[in-house]
Amino acid sequence: MADADADADDAREDATTTTTTTPPTNERRDARERAGDVARASLAIALLAVALARLRRWARGDGDARGGAPGRVSRRFAARHRKCNRCGARGSAVKVKCERCKRCWYCSQTCKKAAWALEICECC
16 A cells, blocks of 8 residues: 555656646747737837827827927027017017016016006016
């Protein structure tokens, strides 16, 4: 009976070792390639989702196509299109910023003081 138990134990060990063998190298390579394909596909889907979100934002007018904040313009564009808050002068003549709100512009100190006297500055 002891011999039968020993033979059964040997058979179990043989069965265990045969089931835990490593796959051949071709199968490993195929598995790695498939994993790489899945990773590339996941990245492509994520990038496509970002591009679609930017396109929707641009179509709604909530920002530019690159994802910039809504209503943001370059400093150069803003400087060229400034307008005096009192007299309406435009362009490079407008160089004095409102000291109260820091948002309105005036062409001179005179215009700024006159606007403050008349309370024209809508921000202040």
